[in-house]
Amino acid sequence: MRPDVSIEVDHVSKKYARALKQSMLYGLEDLSRNLLGIRSRHETLRKHEFWAVDDVSLEIKRGESVALIGPNGSGKTTLLKMINGIFWPDRGSISVRGRVGALIAVGAGFHPLLTGRENIFINGAILGMSRAELAARFDAIVDFAQIGDFLDTPVKHYSSGMFVRLGFAVAAHSEPDVLLVDEVLAVGDRGFQTKCFKKMGELRQRGTTFVVVSHNMHTVAGFVDWVALLKNGKMKRYDDPFEGIGAYSKLFLEDDGxxxxxxxxxxxxxxxxxxxxxxxxxxxxxxxxxxxxxxxxxxxxxxxxxxxxxxxxxxxxxxxxxxxxxxxxxxxxxxxxxxxxxxxxxxxxxxxxxxxxxxxxxxxxxxxxxxxxxxxRGMPHSTGKNFVPIRFDVSSTT
Structure with missing residues (x-):
């Protein structure tokens, strides 16, 4: 991987079984084959399996912000989880350089029986922060998350919005080299979302690489450098975010859904x-x-x-x-x-x-x-959100 690249995804694929029972049976089969030293059958699909991510390659440079967009079930979150190391790809390879922070699921990485204070130290350690770093940034994390009154309350009593506030606060203050953000920020209120995007802007100026999954096209257009549009596990890159948003919208126009x-x-x-x-x-x-x-x-x-x-x-x-x-x-x-x-x-x-x-x-x-x-559709030789009918007239006085 080149020095200026933060994330490299090389011909990555991930398959799932459509039914839980079938998935568990295939898991036992793969485990048995591995124990016996027999190579698992990752290259082909078995009955009831499908490619959630299919032969995806992308390269994200240091400091770039990229959005993964597409319909529900297109493979966005699966790809994000593979970049985060939660899932292993069945084919291909993924390389990530630096400390990674992730907000992929509400409450992920928190122990429900422990307090907010205890979970800050656990979650920070998972993100690679030392105890000295956590102690130095503890007050800033609590202040950002706005959970001071509930700091010593078990997080099982937290609302989904409180989970998001605390999770984002820890991830953002870990000063990550790469920050992965799924749609979880949509859970927070408008004021906290504004606060998060301001913090993300600060991190971006420091050179943090962002990968964002979102259905909010305004967020996508205003924040990212380019977009990756996924459909049925396949990916297409658009260097112009607006062109990618247009292609995403046309998926709905082509489908009565x-x-x-x-x-x-x-x-x-x-x-x-x-x-x-x-x-x-x-x-x-x-x-x-x-x-x-x-x-x-x-x-x-x-x-x-x-x-x-x-x-x-x-x-x-x-x-x-x-x-x-x-x-x-x-x-x-x-x-x-x-x-x-x-x-x-x-x-x-x-x-x-x-x-x-x-x-x-x-x-x-x-x-x-x-x-x-x-x-x-746009009128030729005009820009702007609205088209204004204008009449032109010229007359000669000679």
Missing amino acids: GIERLVSAGKFVEFSNVELTQRELMPGEAFSIVLPYDCKRAYDDIEVDIAIYDLRDPDLHYQGTNHAYDRRIDLKEGKGTLAIEIQNLQINGSLGRITVAVWSKNRTEQLFWWRVPVTF
């Missing part, structure tokens, strides 16, 4: 077979949705809530209800359709989601919720 629909538990209305015009829009085009419904009783003065999100930005493009347009909507008993047209969308070159929620009067019951990823 990206359309999420929730019908409430209400017994008197059912929405079905959502119809929409298109999922790729140019600035100025309209987006139409038709919601067929079947009401067993009438719903008067319902509220239809529309929200448009940008995947690259935590802020909304727009949110409003039919009442903002002084439009009353009543659902009559029987079958009918609710048609919604979002007119003249002037969003320029973005990847977003459109959400529709239908509520009974005064929002006492949610009748329907639906979300779909949408691509907003």
Whole structure:
């Protein structure tokens, strides 16, 4: 491994069995073969096995920040755990240089019967810190984790947010050369997340290498140098994070699984077979949705809530209800359709989601919720989140 490289993953693969019983049987088989000096069958798949990570190679330089993104079940966390040494690859090799800190699962590395104080010393020792280092940084760790009142309480009584605060505080103050972070930071409150990213920025300036697993595309776009997109265990590198985010979003566009629909538990209305015009829009085009419904009783003065999100930005493009347009909507008993047209969308070159929620009067019951990823195409020769229609006119006075 070159001196400027922190992590090298060389043609790594990891397989699992789909059923626990089968996995245990294969484990006993592999153990028996190893005891007898017979090579285990790691190169091929046995019945009911699949490649969770399949022939992945990547090289992360010292000080780089990289995001592993992809749908659930694509192999992100498995790859992260192999980099951390929790799992061994079935094929290939992984090399990591320096002290590694990891936040991969809430509560990982903590003994539930020991106190927060005791777990700080145990967890710090696991991360390679000496007792003298831990003693010198103890107050800073406790202050960062904000658990002073519960420092001598067994951690089995901690909330998931307290686990994350303490785990991150220990890992960050170990001054790691490499920090691995799974989605666990999503458990913390907004204020603590901001505090964590500020600390991560400080570590990054000192040359710490980061590998982050996240579904928060705003976090990815604003923090990392490049992304690795995984799907079905296969990986593709994108040096431009926004290009990688776009490819990730298109996975949902290519698969109807990206359309999420929730019908409430209400017994008197059912929405079905959502119809929409298109999922790729140019600035100025309209987006139409038709919601067929079947009401067993009438719903008067319902509220239809529309929200448009940008995947690259935590802020909304727009949110409003039919009442903002002084439009009353009543659902009559029987079958009918609710048609919604979002007119003249002037969003320029973005990847977003459109959400529709239908509520009974005064929002006492949610009748329907639906979300779909949408691509907003960009206009040539223009930049920015929005496209502004501008008229040009020229006249000659001679």
